[in-house]
Amino acid sequence: MSQTVDRALSILPLLAEGPADLGQVAERLGVHKSTALRLLRTLHEHGLVYRQSDQRYRLGARLFALAQEAVENLDVREIAHPHLVRLNEQCGHTVHLAVHEEGEVLYIDKVESRYPVRMYSRIGKPVAITVAAVAKLLLADLPEPERRTLAEKLDYPMYTSRSIPNAPAFLRELEKVRDQGWATDLGGHEESINCVAAPIRGTDGRVVAAMSVSAPNVVVTADELLTLLPLVRRTADAISGEYSGRTPAKESSS
Amino acid sequence: MSQTVDRALSILPLLAEGPADLGQVAERLGVHKSTALRLLRTLHEHGLVYRQSDQRYRLGARLFALAQEAVENLDVREIAHPHLVRLNEQCGHTVHLAVHEEGEVLYIDKVESRYPVRMYSRIGKPVAITVAAVAKLLLADLPEPERRTLAEKLDYPMYTSRSIPNAPAFLRELEKVRDQGWATDLGGHEESINCVAAPIRGTDGRVVAAMSVSAPNVVVTADELLTLLPLVRRTADAISGEYSGRTPAKESSS
DNA sequence: AATGACTGTTGCATATATTGCAACGACCCT
């Protein structure tokens, strides 16, 4: 570990508390003023700190820009994929990853079942938005007005007798899903297929993706599939943790 | 300035582009792998960098937390926010708040056209500095030499046929904006989008922030948008009054 | 106005901390 960098970076959380002048920074770092000055200058050149008109320092603009650029370049699929594979190895069923985009819900990754049964879903294809478990999770997280507007704009095709029939029923289902933090689709899309799904969340707690495990009745019953729920949720949480950059707490003392 | 810190900080924008492994970081820094490793470790201890499961590095959660804190500590934003919301309620369009920092202009708050608050999505992103109405206001207030230097350092991308093409034209526009005390962007960034903006001033009369109302042609014509100018200016003046402590922060005299 | 106290800034010699090297271990693929 580098002492110089360590000191420089310690300035950032310090300034997060509020603006501070050179003397205060030097004192709280336990270094000479000239040292603090040079560290601050370096941070300044990188735009991480900003010098306001009263000469005090505060956190700088490039912090926003960096955070912004980072989230834009974050690829959920890339991070999630190994987790999906591992989940598939553990349970053997088809695993899906989906995101919400412009009123549609799309599968963006899929690990095929190891049982010899086919399920026609294609990566990049919109899902049955009114019944799919992943869709419920993604839409349940939308702000109230947007959710309602969308729900009323949708068609509610009766794929099966258990498909969700209309907007009010859909909105009720979304409420339930949002409260419990997971979702299912028990024969709502195809009679013989059940799904259980869990949400993947970003730093701010908003749902950025959803994943599901799907299996036909002939392989496992709905009840049996539901026993996988803890595993699915654990996997989703692991992906959330990694996606939002929470460190897995290896060692903390320096 | 500190070489070690300089190198360490150079890693951040590099990782903002996307995850990278140790070798890539070392190469792009132009240092030995062991050096890069030690720098990354220090960044990691401060949570600015996260190591994902494939051992590659990406930006960490603490960076997002810092950016969040930094944006919340901007007092202009805090004071302005309720005014922006009220303006949005009155006209229904998207309202932006922006500041100038180190040659960049960034949005620090935004009230969405249809949905109320809580959209942090584009906040923190640098604006198109040569065409945005808020950028014109902020740069027009700079002292002469600084303004000229900056104008000549900028690129002038032709987003549309009405984008400002070069430094002389930009400086002329800034003069005009400074004299009239407000600014517009009529299709200079995106063909179908118009903006009207007004400055927010501190005690000393200097422009500390700028706000704008934006709307697409399909909703209101440019002429119709311009009728909002008095309202926008009154809102900006109210914020100025409160920010500089003239108005007791409750009701503005009209 | 002059003085004094305060803060930020610079040049420099010293010693400390960082660097690159080379060797090691782990892992993957052929």
Next chain:
DNA sequence: AGGGTCGTTGCAATATATGCAACAGTCATT
């Protein structure tokens, strides 16, 4: 097994950061 890549560690050399002391600017006080 063997060759390749990638991350990691101990060590010596030297480049680099540090603290000091002196300087300059600003503001309030007398």
